[in-house]
Amino acid sequence: MTGTDTGVDTRTGTAPRTGPPRLGNVLARAAAITAGLTVAGALLGLVRDQAIAQIYGASLDSDAFLIAWTVPEMAATLLIEDAMALLLVPAFSLALAQRAAGRSPDAVRDLVRGTLPVLFAVLACATGLLIVLTPQFVHALAPGFADPRLAVDCTRLTALTVLTFGIAGYFSAALRAHGRFLLPAGVYVAYNAGIIATTVVLHSLWGVRAAAAGVAVGGLLMVLIQLPMFVTQVTGGRARPCRARVPRQRGRARLVGFAVLAPIVLFAVSRQSQVLVERFLASSLPSGAISHLNYAQKVAQMPMVLSLMFCTVTFPAVAKAIAEGDRERARRRVENDLALAGLVVLLGTALILGYAPQIVEVLFERGAFDARDTETTATVMRVYAVGLLGHTLVGALGRPFFSSGRPTWYPAAAMAAGLAVTVAAGSAAVGEWGVYGIAAANAAGISTTALLLLHGLGSRIVSIQVRSISRALGRLALAAAAAAAAGRLAAPLIGDAFLSLALGALLVPAVFAGTGLAVRSPEVLHLLAPVRQRFTRRRITRHVR
Secondary structure (H helix, E strand, O other), X not given: OOHHHHOOOOOOOOOOOOOXXXXXXXXXXXXXXXXXXXXXXXXXXXXXXXXXXXXXXXXXXXXXHHHHHHHHHHHHHHHHHOHHHHHHHHHHHHHHHHHHOOOOOOHHHHHHHHHHHHHHHHHHHHHHHHHHOHHHHHHHHOOOOOOHHHHHHHHHHHOOHHHHHHHHHHHHHXXXXXXXXXXXXXXXXXXXXXHHHHHHHHHHHHOOHHXXXXXXXXXXXXXXXXXXXHHHHHHOOOOOOOOOOOOOOOOOOOOOOHHHHHHHHHHHHHHHHHHHHHHHHHOOOOOXXXXXXXXXXXXXXXXXXXXXXXXXHHHHHHHHHHHOOOHHHHHHHHHHHHHHHHHHHHHHHHHHHHHHHHHHHHHHOOOOOOHHHHHHHHHHHHHHHOOHHHHHHHHHHHHHHOOOOOOOOHHHHHHHHHHHHHHHHHXXXXXXXXXXXXXXXXXXXXHHHHHHHHHHHHHHOOOOOHHHHHHHHHHHHHHHHHHHHHHHHHHHHOOOHHHHHHHHHXXXXXXXXXXXXXXXXXXXXHHHHHHHHHHHHHHHHHHHO
């Protein structure tokens, strides 16, 4: 890196005492904040799932709720995690660059005035339409479900998240582009807290409908916690003028338009449609099948969520680099993100493959959730885990594709190809293999999409070194395989599930790190470098003494 990149005075070798903090430090702090709140939100999500499992088990009631849960799942992907962020973070990044350049009128306020009222109206109409057409939606989603009336009642409550998630996602994208990561990272803490509180208080009166009402309450809390900061940032004073070249745009139509929106929405819908395919195929299986798939997927995806947190933080930086024409900086950022995300998700994959039964038993086996549910869910979770790297790569690679703010249909086409694999494989496997076949089809489909995106990014948006990244991920995969095998062998040796899992949390990372060092994985070497430096300093200190 150059002196400008690091913030170090090249003449003295020291950091200046004044001026803005280095980008690396800012991203590190933002990543730490995001990591902490992501973990908190994930833990509350587990508490939520534990409460629902303990109260309703894997039953007809829980299946009805999970059919209704499809709405917030789709809404979260479209309106918070993928489509809204992919569309608006580049738009706000460009508007902020224009504000910093001192152009008039204020591009940020102009963007909000031109998009937020329209978005609110569209989301309100979509919410009302879904509430009216809920019976048809439930029938299309789960035609073989035994009690559609209960599912309809729950879905009408969760339909409110179409509006609240959309506004929350808009606020989150705007705040992240402004460099404010605390509140966007905390939305799922508020969301899950709302669900848990409402379910615990009202389940004896409303049954499973209380959990659906909790979803609506949680969605409202997502909006309320971000509203004050959003207003402050949008209506705040102008940023200081900057010297960076910012391309002129003809109004907000160039910032947000249908040509940009359509491929993003199709990509996000196709990605989330894998869940729709699973629910559709599982609706004809015995009661509890949808619940087993849901519990397994929720736990298995935790490593993916954690691995993508840094990509979420760096997405505005990638968008800004591309907006300023600095493709080399964008390439380095994307390659670093892929390597870090791959390391985190493969380490988590190894733990799941080795200790899935113990994880499920510790988290869920109580109340109406019995040992048979644990066995089925654990097996499904292991199958899901095979596709975790694919899920992570799709999440990480989708961001740079849409960072330029220009329309591109390649990600949507790649996602559609993966979805076709999921549909074909799931339809062929569900009859003989049931939920295990559905989970395997999910892994096959998302892995197909990941390969297509990985090979397509370099030739279209950012010239990443595909072979180098593939080799790095291959080394990490070898380390994960060795760690998973060690965990699979050691897990049954200890009867107590909690103790076995606790020891596995030490064994799996140790084997992963050791194997990574043996195959000379750069990511593992870099991760362990601070530890080695600390030991070296201690040796030198002792020698001097």
